Amino acid sequence: MAEMILKKSDLAEFVKSLLNDYQVLAPVKEDQKVNFAPVEDGEFLLDFQNTFSSPKHLFFPQSEKMFEFSTDRADEGACILKEAGKKTPPRVVFGIRPCDAKAFQVLDKIFRNDQYSDPYWFGKREATVLIGLGCNHPCPTCFCTSVNCGPFHEEGLDVLAVDLGDGLLLKPLTEKGLKVFKQAKGLKPADDQAGEKAAVLKSEAEKAITSKVFTDQIAQRAVMELFEAAHWERVHESCLNCGTCTYVCPTCHCFDIQDEVAGAVGDRVRNWDTCMSWLFTMHGSGHNPRPGRKERVRQRFMHKFKYIPLKRDGEIGCVGCGRCINLCPVNIDVRDVVRNMNA
């Protein structure tokens, strides 16, 4: 199916036509921060930089119930775990930035390996249609073009929307995207001019990204050579090991599994966890393989820029969204670290 135009004045009609079969989520402003929330009309943002925290919580909530159980010994089924969690209803998420969509793609390769597949992640992924919004004006801290991504990148999206001014040019990319197209109202066929305008916006956006890092040397060097480099001695000095970077990052995925009990019933829950915490690798015996800040800070960058590419066909564990740069309380800049790794 060809590309379609959705005029901004028809946004409400578009959304309403989907509400029968899908929940629709779009960027709205809550308390000064932009986040995805359910909408029922066209009242949402198209003019924003990016959401405050990454949208990975759409598929990987910060706290998620995995199983339920009873601890009452009298109960025959006690101590046997029953799968919990509501099934995710079909939903359309509008306004995902290409960097965040690319991150979902990277995480797809992590939540599924050659033997196991994470049903909690994929259950939500299968139920969701992602309509991305190209970045006409990337942020000063974006460096997506350096990490296999870009302001109009299509990987991970079902539809790509480009803001032409008075309307959006929508390009279907997958079967799921096409299904939404067939059902939605308010779409009109696009002409060649629209396509040309979008192409110009794309190349201007890519030119506007001035932040660049190179990862070619990192890809060539052996793990131990990168691991034993001298610059790690200085990077960690100011790090607070607070975990902010890991929580706002769209590709960070490490989690903890805990059992929580209240009386005679309990849940097995998974929560986001962070390699910045000393508890992350602590053995019961008291031995800690990553005892200090240096080891933990080094681990995060090595994992994202060396180990993930090694294990996942060259995918880099960073999409250049810049959230960690903006939110790190001590201004540890990932771009500087990568430059040192690549030097």
Added chain:
Amino acid sequence: MQNPYQPYPVRIDKIIVETEDKNLRTFRLVFLNPEDEKAFNYTPGQFAELSLAGYGEIPIGIASSPTEKGYLLFTVNKVGSVTSALHNMKEGDLMGVRGPLGNSYPLKELEGRNVVIIAGGFAVTTLRSTITWMLDPAHRDKYGKIIFIYGARTPGMLLYEEEWSAWQKRDDIDAYITVDREFPGWNGMVGFVPAVTEQVGPSPENSSALVCGPPIMIKFTQPVLEKLGFSEEQIIMSLENRMKCGIGICGRCNVGPEYVCKDGPVFTLAQLNQLPKEY
């Protein structure tokens, strides 16, 4: 498709207190559902996550061999909150087992070779599985000479006395059991495992060494093996690390790019020398 985070329900069939300080117990577990037992196809060297609802999970090496039908054996050291809860359980209690997880000892590659098995302390658990499997009549003639060196601090801390006493009497395995120091009533070998290994002096000719033990034992045993002529590829080790998911997803047990729970826990020394020592 089976949810990989969901454990199979099992019943504790028997609890054996292994050591004099009572901190090590072996649990014999029986599956509640026969189809779960069929699905649980494991090989020596693998581990499973033992699941206690309300407390959590712990990754423990499987001590039984697949040749032992109808049950699984796990020897657990009491260290933290989950292991303490497990030690408080009784025969007949229900719990969960998730697995089998991890890779196993390269038994296929070891065929036709001599095998030296060196164990220290309670790291001997998966090696019990391996030796039981290799000594089984169906498999014994696939392997050459088998040497077993096992040491603990005191005689009371040695695990699996029934098994190794029987092995000492056999002639298709050379079993050397040692304790760190002289002990009243102990008539066996005395000496640290690295020293005993040097004494026994296994030949590296067409041999592989499986080494499992506390870091200090590994630190001193490795040079002994190297001096004897064992190469990095001939030395095989099993790692431990803090784990949660056990299936190579949650990112906790990584050593460099490798997940100990999925790409390991068995690695050759050659592989480990290319990786950061974060274990």
Added chain:
Amino acid sequence: METRTEKIRETAKRLLSEGKVDLVIGYRAGTIPLRTAPYFARTVEEAENLIWNSHCRINLANFLPRRKDRVAVTAKGCDARNIVNHIIENQIRRDQVYIIGVPCEGMVELDLVLEKEGRPIQEVIESNGKLTLKGRDFSTSLDRAEVLRQNCLTCAHRNPTVYDELVVDQVAELEGVDRYVDLKELLAQSDAERYAYFQNLVKDCIRCYACRDACPLCYCHVCFVDETMPQWLGKSIDPPDVMTYHLLRAFHCTGRCTDCGACEAACPMNIKVRQFTRLLEKDVKELYGYEAGLSLEAKPPLTVYRPDDPQEFIK
């Protein structure tokens, strides 16, 4: 501000070249506008990177506990009080620290600037009390005074009280400021309303612990949230657990907090966590007449017992 930067560099170079300290802990310019980063200068060349501006929000006393070397630290009023706290609490010895006191006229609140200017900012120039913000197709300016941090507007000790040298002359302390005006309104509400206020305050908390990790007071080897046998509270974002964390941390800071605001500066979700500690700071001031970190001799009231301690609250 320029003078302070020059003087700090001079002092740092002098101390390093004379071998009086192994290390000078200060700030360097951020890689993006409106930020600075803690900087550890070990040589005279590196000391040239030290700066001082309106964005020195992180409390450098945070990097002192358990150090074995001799360090100099650039410290504004609140930071210097935290250094005193560390000395009183035996986290570092007085002879290990050279306090480079920097009289402070307040730091800018990043979120206020970003609230007033929502477009991406590419450059910021500060001079004569004005911040000029430049971005793609725009240039605006703000008065520094309109975007200062809350704790700076009500600061009681802009000048360090304990120091080894001051880089510039002392600045005038603020007069006639009531630090607790908004808290008094809060305290006039019912218990239920107050509880609802605090629940709403932390609804966005993601348990990243940036507040704890930026706080100089939080230096325990094993924080109560990390204990496992027993585990005191859950690690999810379940509201009772989130509230427990913030309440307990605030109580652990009672009588020690200098209201430096590093916690709020570090919080990625813009939560005003100082509301927890300020209520307790007010109580300590009113009950014991004590403010943290003003002198090396005074002991925090919750660590000593005096027979005349107020006790009407013991029923």
